[in-house]
Structure formats: structure tokens, C-alpha cells
Amino acid sequence: MTAGRNNILKLSDIKLIDKHKRKLNYLRISVTDRCNMQCIYCMTHENITMLPGSEILSYEETLRIAKVFTQLGVSKIRVTGGEPLIRKGICDFLIKLGKLDGLSDLSITTNGILLKEKIEKLKSAGIKRLNISMDTLKKYKFENITGVDAFDKVWESIMTAHEMGFYPIKLNVVALYGINDDELIDFARLSFSYPFHIRFIEYMPIGTSQLVSRQLFATEIKSIISSIGPLIPVEKSTFDGPAQRYKFENAKGEIGFIRPISEHFCGSCNRLRLTASGNLKTCLLSDGQTDLKTPLRNGCSDKELAEIILKAVYDKPLEHPLASNCATVISGDMCNIGG
Numbered sequence: 001m002t003a004g005r006n007n008i009l010k011l012s013d014i015k016l017i018d019k020h021k022r023k024l025n026y027l028r029i030s031v032t033d034r035c036n037m038q039c040i041y042c043m044t045h046e047n048i049t050m051l052p053g054s055e056i057l058s059y060e061e062t063l064r065i066a067k068v069f070t071q072l073g074v075s076k077i078r079v080t081g082g083e084p085l086i087r088k089g090i091c092d093f094l095i096k097l098g099k100l101d102g103l104s105d106l107s108i109t110t111n112g113i114l115l116k117e118k119i120e121k122l123k124s125a126g127i128k129r130l131n132i133s134m135d136t137l138k139k140y141k142f143e144n145i146t147g148v149d150a151f152d153k154v155w156e157s158i159m160t161a162h163e164m165g166f167y168p169i170k171l172n173v174v175a176l177y178g179i180n181d182d183e184l185i186d187f188a189r190l191s192f193s194y195p196f197h198i199r200f201i202e203y204m205p206i207g208t209s210q211l212v213s214r215q216l217f218a219t220e221i222k223s224i225i226s227s228i229g230p231l232i233p234v235e236k237s238t239f240d241g242p243a244q245r246y247k248f249e250n251a252k253g254e255i256g257f258i259r260p261i262s263e264h265f266c267g268s269c270n271r272l273r274l275t276a277s278g279n280l281k282t283c284l285l286s287d288g289q290t291d292l293k294t295p296l297r298n299g300c301s302d303k304e305l306a307e308i309i310l311k312a313v314y315d316k317p318l319e320h321p322l323a324s325n326c327a328t329v330i331s332g333d334m335c336n337i338g339g
């Protein structure tokens, strides 16, 4: 039964469940497709077309959509991009987002450049957990990977976040041969010095980024870093995503593996994505998406919006095409979709 067909039914009575019986309670919102970095695996250095400003959802529109999602049972929201911290007014937006009824967890993913200057406001917005992208611990490599000489700034942001008590701080490392495969052990060792969660992410071939030949899978990473000691599995907790979690004995932090390619987690996927342009993507790595912006701008009610969302969610693909070898590259832009 859907919301519009029964006026007695409240939105909060309906839950987001797809036809494969997966419960969807986690929404990632990309608030901008713009970025102050150009990471080699995310934005290729040429031919990037940005959305016109008018095509990007306003904060009011995003809040309205997010409210419908929380009424339908979404309890976790992560704000991402592009780089979320470059959008004007982001902290005030996060404060409003954090006040939505039913939301128990609000977090952001950032490249860290602007984190230090915004960190006080982020804390007051109720953000406790941060994901920060950090693909190298070597200053000289940082610019080659990201296009920007900002290693010190990002590292300072990480340290400030740590000193201010943000926990957990997850460091996202996209592992690539010839780029950072020589640093896997250094990253793993960081988990002894700091309570960081080091998350090795398998590269996903999205858009025009062509690094498939450099793809490094979790089993190889695991085997390399196991040379410093046995990895002890960590029990899953409430806010766990798909990461397979481990710890070295006596380490303060953890090691996680995100394996969208080598051991896809489609069967237990609880994620939805709202793109900067106002489309709902029920699967990051599948082409389909549902336009929420047009009906919203045409004046639809919350119930009508909920109807559209429920239908799209019901049809969430069982698995992504890379998992079944139906595709080798996925179209779209990671920065619009939101990683």
C-alpha cells in the first residue's frame, strides 16, 4: 500500500523497504558537485561540466526532501559532494538538517581542506563523526593525487578534529597500484598512534576516470598489511556501513575494508543517495535515477513526494552491474552523485 492511496495512513507508518526486503534507512546527500580538489579517481582533470547553479537543489528543497525521507524511516544521513564544505551556508544547513525528527545520526564526508576553519560550527551542528579523504601520507604525492598542494592543511584538520574529540574519525583511502600501494603499511600503522579508522576503499570505475588497471582489492591490501601483525575482526555496531572491520592487537584505531567490487554488499545495502541535482539514486553503481526536483518545483505535496520515493525504492536493483559483470564502467559523476 502506498501513501497517496490511503489518507488515514501517516508517512511515518510507511517504511522504505524494497522488493528484495531490504530496509533503507541511510541517505547520503550530495549538496554540491563542485570541489576544491580534483582527485584522479573522482574528477578527471579535463571535460568536467558542472551543473548550473539553478539545477542544484536549494537548502530549503533539500531539507524538504530529507524531511520526507526521515518520516519514511531514514535515521542516518551523511552529507557529501563534491566538497560539502565549499558550499556557502553549509553549517547552518547542517544545523537545520540535524533537527529533523527521527534522525539519530548526521555525519559528513570531506576532503578536509576547509574542515579546520569550520570545525567549531560543525560541532555545534551536532556532527560527531567525520569521514576525511586522505590517500597519501606523503606531502610530495598529495598534489599529484588531488591537484592541490594542501597536505598540511588537511593533516592539521585531522589533528584538530582529533583534539576536539570527534569520534570516530574515518580516513578514507582509495587504494591504487602505483599511487599509494607503497603506503598501505604506513596507513595501517597510523591505527597504532591514533584512534582513527583507516578505511581502504576499492576503486570504483565511475564516469571518465580510467584507473581500472590500478585497482587494488581488499584481499591484497589485507595480505600486505598483515605483515605487521594479525588482523582481529571487530564486531559490527549500529552505525556500521558495509566496511569489514578489523583491529591490530593493542592498536588504538581500526582498519576497515570497503569492497564494492571484490565482495559487493548489495544484499545488505541500506543506502539511498540524493544527488546535488535532486535525483534519487537507489544504487550508486547503477545508472537509474528518479527525478525528485521537478515534482518538487512543480508544487507536489509531501505525500506525492513520498509516493515517488517509495516507488523508486521498491525497484532498487538487487545488485550493481559490476557485481554481475554486466558492465566495466559506470556512467555519471561521483561528485554529483556523492560518494
Ligand code: SAM
Pocket: 035, 041, 042, 080, 081, 082, 083, 084, 109, 110, 111, 131, 132, 133, 172, 173, 174, 201, 202, 203, 204, 205, 206, 209, 334, 335, 338, 339
Ligand atoms: N569531497 C569529499 C571527500 O573527498 O571526502 C566528499 C565527496 S567524495 C566523492 C566521497 C568519497 O568518495 C571519498 O572518500 C572519495 O575517496 C570516494 N571516491 C571518489 N571517487 C571514487 C572512486 N572512483 N572509487 C572509490 N571511491 C571514490
Ligand code: SF4
Pocket: 035, 036, 037, 038, 039, 042, 043, 081, 082, 083, 111, 133, 334, 335
Ligand atoms: Fe573532490 Fe572528494 Fe572527488 Fe576528491 S574525492 S575530487 S575531494 S569530491
